[in-house]
Amino acid sequence: MGIANNVAIIGVGSTRFGELFEQSYSDLVVDATYEALADARVDLKEIEAAWLGTAFGYTYHPDANAGTSLAEPLNLYPRPVTRVSNYCATGIDAVRNAAFAIAAREYDLVLVVGAEKMRDVSPRDSLVGQYANYGPPVRSKGRTGPGQYALLATRYFEQYGNAKEAMAMVAVKNHYHGTLNPKAHFQREITIEQVLNAPMVAYPIGLFDCCPTTDGAAAVVLAHKDIARSFTDDYVLIKGIGLSVAQDYFHAFFRQDNDFLGLAASREAARIAYRQAGIQDPRHEIDVIELHDCFTITELITYEDLGLCEPGGATRLIAEGHTRLNGDLPVNTSGGLKACGHPIGATGARMIVEITQQLRGRADRRQVQGAEIGLVHNVGGPGAVAGVVVLGR
Amino acid sequence: MGIANNVAIIGVGSTRFGELFEQSYSDLVVDATYEALADARVDLKEIEAAWLGTAFGYTYHPDANAGTSLAEPLNLYPRPVTRVSNYCATGIDAVRNAAFAIAAREYDLVLVVGAEKMRDVSPRDSLVGQYANYGPPVRSKGRTGPGQYALLATRYFEQYGNAKEAMAMVAVKNHYHGTLNPKAHFQREITIEQVLNAPMVAYPIGLFDCCPTTDGAAAVVLAHKDIARSFTDDYVLIKGIGLSVAQDYFHAFFRQDNDFLGLAASREAARIAYRQAGIQDPRHEIDVIELHDCFTITELITYEDLGLCEPGGATRLIAEGHTRLNGDLPVNTSGGLKACGHPIGATGARMIVEITQQLRGRADRRQVQGAEIGLVHNVGGPGAVAGVVVLGR
Numbered sequence: 001m002g003i004a005n006n007v008a009i010i011g012v013g014s015t016r017f018g019e020l021f022e023q024s025y026s027d028l029v030v031d032a033t034y035e036a037l038a039d040a041r042v043d044l045k046e047i048e049a050a051w052l053g054t055a056f057g058y059t060y061h062p063d064a065n066a067g068t069s070l071a072e073p074l075n076l077y078p079r080p081v082t083r084v085s086n087y088c089a090t091g092i093d094a095v096r097n098a099a100f101a102i103a104a105r106e107y108d109l110v111l112v113v114g115a116e117k118m119r120d121v122s123p124r125d126s127l128v129g130q131y132a133n134y135g136p137p138v139r140s141k142g143r144t145g146p147g148q149y150a151l152l153a154t155r156y157f158e159q160y161g162n163a164k165e166a167m168a169m170v171a172v173k174n175h176y177h178g179t180l181n182p183k184a185h186f187q188r189e190i191t192i193e194q195v196l197n198a199p200m201v202a203y204p205i206g207l208f209d210c211c212p213t214t215d216g217a218a219a220v221v222l223a224h225k226d227i228a229r230s231f232t233d234d235y236v237l238i239k240g241i242g243l244s245v246a247q248d249y250f251h252a253f254f255r256q257d258n259d260f261l262g263l264a265a266s267r268e269a270a271r272i273a274y275r276q277a278g279i280q281d282p283r284h285e286i287d288v289i290e291l292h293d294c295f296t297i298t299e300l301i302t303y304e305d306l307g308l309c310e311p312g313g314a315t316r317l318i319a320e321g322h323t324r325l326n327g328d329l330p331v332n333t334s335g336g337l338k339a340c341g342h343p344i345g346a347t348g349a350r351m352i353v354e355i356t357q358q359l360r361g362r363a364d365r366r367q368v369q370g371a372e373i374g375l376v377h378n379v380g381g382p383g384a385v386a387g388v389v390v391l392g393r
Numbered sequence: 394m395g396i397a398n399n400v401a402i403i404g405v406g407s408t409r410f411g412e413l414f415e416q417s418y419s420d421l422v423v424d425a426t427y428e429a430l431a432d433a434r435v436d437l438k439e440i441e442a443a444w445l446g447t448a449f450g451y452t453y454h455p456d457a458n459a460g461t462s463l464a465e466p467l468n469l470y471p472r473p474v475t476r477v478s479n480y481c482a483t484g485i486d487a488v489r490n491a492a493f494a495i496a497a498r499e500y501d502l503v504l505v506v507g508a509e510k511m512r513d514v515s516p517r518d519s520l521v522g523q524y525a526n527y528g529p530p531v532r533s534k535g536r537t538g539p540g541q542y543a544l545l546a547t548r549y550f551e552q553y554g555n556a557k558e559a560m561a562m563v564a565v566k567n568h569y570h571g572t573l574n575p576k577a578h579f580q581r582e583i584t585i586e587q588v589l590n591a592p593m594v595a596y597p598i599g600l601f602d603c604c605p606t607t608d609g610a611a612a613v614v615l616a617h618k619d620i621a622r623s624f625t626d627d628y629v630l631i632k633g634i635g636l637s638v639a640q641d642y643f644h645a646f647f648r649q650d651n652d653f654l655g656l657a658a659s660r661e662a663a664r665i666a667y668r669q670a671g672i673q674d675p676r677h678e679i680d681v682i683e684l685h686d687c688f689t690i691t692e693l694i695t696y697e698d699l700g701l702c703e704p705g706g707a708t709r710l711i712a713e714g715h716t717r718l719n720g721d722l723p724v725n726t727s728g729g730l731k732a733c734g735h736p737i738g739a740t741g742a743r744m745i746v747e748i749t750q751q752l753r754g755r756a757d758r759r760q761v762q763g764a765e766i767g768l769v770h771n772v773g774g775p776g777a778v779a780g781v782v783v784l785g786r
Contacts, residue, residue, distance in 0.1 A: 001498035049636075055458065058451040065448065066480040068777045071638040078661040080636035082486050085476050087459040093475050097490045104496035105394035243442075243473035245464040268471040384461045 004276040007099040008228035008235040009391070010221050011040020012353040017216035017340045018185040025057075025064055025117040026073035028217035032349075033074055033113055036219035041231055044074060047221075048107040050081045053094030053114035055344035060121045070113055088292065088380020089243065090114065091218070091348020092387030096241050098222055108224045114349030115217035126213075127344075145294060146210055148382050150202035152249065153297040155260045157204065159312065164204050166315035167296035168195035171208045173324050174293060174332050178339025180325070180365040185214045185341035195296075209296040214341020218349035220356075236356045239373070240279070240390040242272025249383030265386035266305035266379050274307075277390035279373075282307045283329065286390075287371040288358045290351035292379045293336040302377060303331075306388070325366060333358065333366040344380070348387060351376040355391050397669040400492040401621035401628040402784070403614050404433020405746040410609035410733045411578040418450075418457055418510040419466035421610035425739075426467060426506055429612035434624055437467065440614075441500040443474045446487030446507035448737040453514045463506055481685065481773020482636065483507065484611070484741020485780030489634050491615055501617045507742030508610035519606075520737075538687060539603055541775050543595035545642065546690040548653045550597065552705065557597050559708035560689035561588035564601045566717050567686060567725050571732025573718070573758040578607045578734035588689075602689040607734020611742035613749075629749045632766070633672070633783040635665025642776030658779035659698035659772050667700075670783035672766075675700045676722065679783075680764040681751045683744035685772045686729040695770060696724075699781070718759060726751065726759040737773070741780060744769040748784050 013035025015028050023031075029052075037044055050070055057064025067081030084094040091114035098112045118127070157163055172192055178184035190208060198207040228235045246265035247258075258264065270282070279285050291306070293299035300314035308329065309317045317323055323331035334340055334354040337347060355374035357363045372393060379386040406428025408421050416424075422445075430437055443463055450457025460474030477487040484507035491505045511520070550556055565585055571577035583601060591600040621628045639658035640651075651657065663675070672678050684699065686692035693707035701722065702710045710716055716724035727733055727747040730740060748767035750756045765786060772779040 003497065003499060065478055066774060066778055067486075067638045068480070068641065068774055071777075072640075076638065078637040078639045078657060080489075081479075081638045082490060082636070083478050084490075085458055085478050086474075087461070093460075097475060097477075097493065100490065100493035100497045100499060103499065104396065104493045106396060106493060106496065243475070244471045245460045245469065245474045246471045247465075248461070264471060381459060381461055384464075385459055 003099045003103045003238055004240050005237055006225055007102045007238045008223050008225045009352065009356050010223045010228050010231050010235045011036045011042060012220050012356045013039055014183060014218035014350050014353050015216050016183045017214050017343065019119045020215040021120055025061060025115060028117065028215065029070055029113055029115050030073050032217035032219040033111065036221050040221040042109065042221055046109055047079065047111045048109055049079055049101060050076060050111040050113065051094040051098040052081055052083045053090040053112065053345040053349060054083060054116060055085050055087060055090040056116065056127050059125060059127050060117050087385045088294065088344055089348060089378040089385040089387040090345040092376065092378045092389055093243055095220060095349065095352060096243055096387065099238055099241060102222050102224050105224065108227050110222050111219065112222060112349060113217060113219045114346040116343030116345045117215050118213050118343055119215050145382065146202040146205045149295040149297055150205045152301065153204050156297065156301060159261055163300060163315050164196065165192065166300060166318050167209055168192045169318045170293060170296040170299045171195045171338055174336040174338035177325060177333050177366060178335030181335050184335040184339045185212055186335065186339045205295055205297065211294050211337035211342045214343050216341065216343040216346045216350065218346050218353050220349055220352055234360050236359050236391050236393060238389060239392045240273035240276030242269040243387045244268035245385050247384065248381060261311065262301045262305040263379055263383040263386060265384055266302055266377065269386040269388040270306050273388040273390045279390060283309065286329065286373050286375050288333060288355060288368040289329065289331045289375045290334060290354050291331060291377040293332055293338050294342055299331065306377060330368050333363065333368060348376065348378045352389065359391060359393055396492045396496045396631055397633050398630055399496045399618055400631045401616050401618045402745065402749050403616045403621050403624050403628045404429045404435060405613050405749045406432055407576060407611035407743050407746050408609050409576045410607050410736065412512045413608040414513055418454060418508060421510065421608065422463055422466050422506055422508050425610035425612040426504065429614050433614040435502065435614055439502055440472065440504045441502055442472055442494060443469060443504040443506065444487040444491040445474055445476045446483040446505065446738040446742060447476060447509060448478050448480060448483040449509065449520050452518060452520050453510050480778045481687065481737055482741060482771040482778040482780040483738040485769065485771045485782055486636055488613060488742065488745060489636055489780065492631055492634060495615050495617050498617065501620050503615050504612065505615060505742060506610060506612045507739040509736030509738045510608050511606050511736055512608050538775065539595040539598045542688040542690055543598045545694065546597050549690065549694060552654055556693060556708050557589065558585065559693060559711050560602055561585045562711045563686060563689040563692045564588045564731055567729040567731035570718060570726050570759065571728030574728050577728040577732045578605055579728065579732045598688055598690065604687050604730035604735045607736050609734065609736040609739045609743065611739050611746050613742055613745055627753050629752050629784050629786060631782060632785045633666035633669030635662040636780045637661035638778050640777065641774060654704065655694045655698040656772055656776040656779060658777055659695055659770065662779040662781040663699050666781040666783045672783060676702065679722065679766050679768050681726060681748060681761040682722065682724045682768045683727060683747050684724060684770040686725055686731050687735060692724065699770060723761050726756065726761060741769065741771045745782065752784060752786055
């Protein structure tokens with residue numbers, strides 16, 4: 001019982017990620033869905049229910065609030081569609097809720113779509129604009145992503161020494177991976193010097209330490225494992241899935257157990273997913289990872305939160321090339337959020353697409369040879385909501 | 394397998410519904426939750442996961458977007474909390490997703506909270522303000538709730554004759570029920586004449602045909618039926634639950650099968666729930682109903698959509714008193730949306746609270762004697778997303 005080993009991913013699809021001014025939110029949803037359906041060799045009519053992961057629809061379209069935003073462009077009527085919204089972990093949580101319904105045998109075949117349309121909105125109405133202007137000056141004003149992760153980075157530097165160059169290595173690695181991904185927002189290499197010399201956004205986070213603002217959608221077709229084989233032999237199983245809502249990093253001042261060197265939600269979500277999947281040594285049992293590199297420092301601290309190295313060991317992991325495509329534990333082979341961008345609700349689903357393709361041996365120039373176990377990680381809120389999924393054959 | 398007969402409601406709670414300027418969103422969440430926990434005799438620490446139903450948080454608080462909005466006031470860390478948003482069916486859909494997780498045996502004991510804080514917001518920033526001002530003039534401008542349901546009402550009048558007085562009877566009935574509910578927003582009786590002579594909002598919908606704008610929260614504790622008895626003998630089972638996303642009533646011009654006399658989503662959601670619960674004759678098998686009377690016409694057409702009478706028979710059902718508290722099929726004994734108000738995400742959960750108490754014989758002055766099977770119905774979007782739950786012992 002439960003999700004673990006009972007739910008199969010039988011098809012995946014995604015749009016190109018980027019500034020897609022020529023495509024509407026609905027266009028993105030349709031394109032991602034039909035690619036996933038074709039991959040699964042499933043007709044839309046066979047889909048019994050769907051989940052839509054969209055976090056911030058209200059910033060660009062007052063109707064992107066509900067299951068209707070998926071049902072309408074797909075003409076999915078009258079099937080049930082739930083909208084899930086959980087900050088940057090929205091994509092994984094949409095998959096999680098869909099997987100509950102499959103594991104409960106309420107449905108055998110469902111669709112999950114993550115989508116967000118973030119570019120064609122004025123700065124004033126944008127997510128960043130809203131957060132930058134909201135709240136009292138001391139506690140919240142200016143509470144933008146870079147501003148918050150800058151605090152985490154300086155704390156990390158204080159404990160382990162300056163990691164600005166290691167952060168730059170993350171950006172260089174993920175941009176390189178992006179050159180191998182025709183759907184990435186950024187597809188050109190950058191150098192360490194470019195990252196280090198880029199304009200500062202919030203010290204020590206410079207322009208090239210930040211993921212861009214991007215449009216995109218990704219889709220996943222889930223089936224109960226007992227019927228997966230009737231569609232395809234080339235499916236992937238959800239071996240474990242964990243979600244955790246922890247106290248916001250930046251407000252968790254009163255917790256004795258908060259070392260401020262990582263995100264409690266990531267650690268707890270990984271603990272749940274590892275337990276379900278029977279992972280005891282993630283560093284050696286996992287073959288390929290997509291994790292939430294919204295900023296380069298986030299990739300480093302997430303290495304530690306996921307137990308891929310000892311505390312403070314992240315800078316060595318990146319510097320020695322372990323997490324590069326030809327390393328022994330490739331991370332963000334898609335290019336990550338850094339090169340793909342981060343359409344909030346789409347990101348978790350896009351990561352699951354990438355890892356599914358890796359485990360099927362279909363990742364083209366980004367293929368990690370012999371990958372059998374993969375991991376997907378989202379964190380947002382910031383630091384408050386995290387999801388971790390372990391996938392395998 | 395599946396939800397039906399596997400998921401028990403072991404505790405319920407709700408705040409007073411009304412203009413709660415003295416309470417924050419978080420206050421409402423806490424009050425509803427602790428009432429439900431006390432009712433279930435469950436300690437918050439025992440709760441394994443939670444779902445939050447909030448539809449329009451962005452109109453009053455940019456942080457009411459995610460599971461954090463429930464985790465923070467309850468200090469529920471690090472447990473997983475999903476936020477579900479599905480227009481006016483948000484409350485039922487949050488319960489539905491939580492029930493999937495229970496039925497899948499991922500968790501045995503979970504919390505669902507529906508909450509919305511709608512009063513302390515300027516008209517410009519309110520939901521009504523946003524919809525009234527959004528979109529191109531012909532298709533969408535002025536697409537407010539009353540404006541849209543007025544179209545449905547005039548279509549109904551065209552087919553079956555003027556039902557303005559029957560609509561008024563719905564308002565009078567639900568206001569009367571509200572006088573018996575100490576948590577209702579409106580607790581005073583009104584007369585047919587008052588309803589008929591009230592200022593017109595959008596013909597034929599007058600002021601007293603509309604539910605008010607209200608703050609409130611409601612909470613439900615769900616357990617797998619196999620462990621329910623370890624907490625209480627006084628639990629209620631989910632016998633069936635259906636969700637449907639149908640084409641928006643007001644845009645479904647091209648569907649041959651749309652008679653514009655009801656809402657396809659309600660009909661489909663009821664069909665699913667009845668099938669799961671084994672209901673063949675809803676008029677005689679169901680003992681008490683909470684349904685979505687956002688406007689008085691909505692209660693009338695929902696009688697027909699739920700199969701409680703033949704098409705066109707709704708006016709007779711209300712006029713003959715069948716749906717009044719002392720009738721043979723009491724509807725909206727709580728006072729409904731008309732007297733309780735409609736904090737969007739809270740409404741479905743509040744209805745489940747009412748029906749649970751009816752089936753336990755704990756509805757005080759509103760008690761329907763011998764009630765064994767109850768029904769809850771939400772519809773919104775408008776007319777696009779509907780949920781129906783059948784509850785029993």
